[in-house]
Amino acid sequence: MIISIASGKGGTGKTTVAVNLALSLLKESTQLIDCDVEEPNSHLFLKPNIHQVTSVGISVPRIDESKCTYCGKCAQVCEYHAIAVILKNVLVFDELCHGCGACSYLCPEKAISEVERGIGIVQEGSSNGIPFVNGVLNVGEPMASPLIRKVKERIWKDKIVILDAPPGTACPVIETVKGSDFCILVTEPTPFGLNDLELAVGMLEKLGIPRGVVVNKVDVGNREVWDYCQSKNIPVLMEIPMDREIAESYSKGIPIVFENPCYAPLFLSLFQKVEKLYGECRRK
């Protein structure tokens, strides 16, 4: 079962929910994967031992100028404007290339080969007996999605897989949550939290992924998030108080279930609710 933790708005507590949920389940049946490759944070809490580091690249074109006739076909087919042919020069803009391979396949002279250009790494390890995977995008690299795809290749389907998603609702989030059996949306009861929750719900509706909400910092703000969830018939699965103890342990990189074990049953109950809702969705 794959459960993704997403949010729309950043800083609402995705990593807190992902990490503490993973630590509250049976370690032999759980796997935690941090898909926020731009700003990965789960490892700060889990301090995993990393056993394997794999570099990830995308295939970018290289031109064999001895074969090239400067016909311009490659530039013409590239939708990303990653190749330009100017007189007797072929310019390749690596950062714009999505690695689709159209140019090399379609070159009439077979003058284009592909080389791997590193965009980041995938790290695999374990923490407290829980298998852990994350991805780290190189700074300056604009495209997160190809790396997220590689991170997700490490999913062990027979486990309860928890995916910590990046904030927002754009491509890196969609790359993360697609294929999930359930998505937990973490929000806070403020106008920003509500606005971004609505956007995230719209995204999940489009992807057809069952969803529930965790409201964090319940004592701040107003009740509009609950009203919205009720009107959309979205279950509120858990409420996390605005608690100095939680904020402090977060700031130090200590999972709250370690600092205060009373929280473990609450996260376990969150999982049980998700499991039940997922079961109901499957029966429908």
Next chain:
Amino acid sequence: MPQNQIKQLAIVSGKGGTGKTTMAAGFASLAKNKVLVDCDVDAADLHLLLRPRVLKQEKYYGGRSPRVDLDKCTQCGLCTQVCRFDAVQNGVVDYVSCEGCGFCFHICPEKAIMMEEAFSGDWFVSETPYGPFVHARLGIGKENSGKLVTVVRKQAIEIAKEKGLGLILIDGPPGIGCPVTASLTGVDLTLAVTEPTLSGIHDLERILKLSDHFKIRSLVCINKYDINPENTDQIISYCKSKGVEIIGKIPYEPKVVEALVNRKTVIEYPCNEVQDILLKMWQTIVGLATGGKP
């Protein structure tokens, strides 16, 4: 006003939820003669505080998408075979996975695949009590948020030139990926908003590296600095070692959320000392942007 006289400031953070939009809205209340831009196009929030009246709405086409004519398709499977994004299966396109590369369109032996402009969102020019405001809404699940960022920024520059406004104030997206890159290219100054948590520090280091990569001068503001004094000290010494100036430390103040709930900027709502700190920060920024210091 010529473009080289317009200064651009981007507020970024790496980590989400550190207070970018709160700062941007506060500065919107303080700054004069500026254009405001929300570059967080897939989870935009600044409009919630600026009360925009939309003057112009434009459709944004972020790229092209394939459409298969199933009457012509012979199910030969060539498109499925060449697609590296696993986005086309027996003539059926998975638009969530499709990156719009057009490989399938080019190789289809039956010419059964067309490429069409993909409607990817809307962008707006609005007037607000704080000045002109350019914002956008990326369509659900649409690609190319970076390109939409570039579109709204271009529009902001046009407005600044036309109206003679010397400053563009950019509320940036979280992360370090394509919309952030698009928000940073060509700006004069970035303000990185961080918080004294391990995550905040980790993500600050990465966003500062990104600004450095683009050779943009960075300033730092530590929000809720009092929730962990040791971490705040660590941020201060890190910034010092990198030669990055910290222009403000803001305490944790529940009134800030109260202001937000009341749809006010922190300057418009009694937020105790936060207002003074923001004002001082703004004076520092103005000084630096207008060449008061190197």
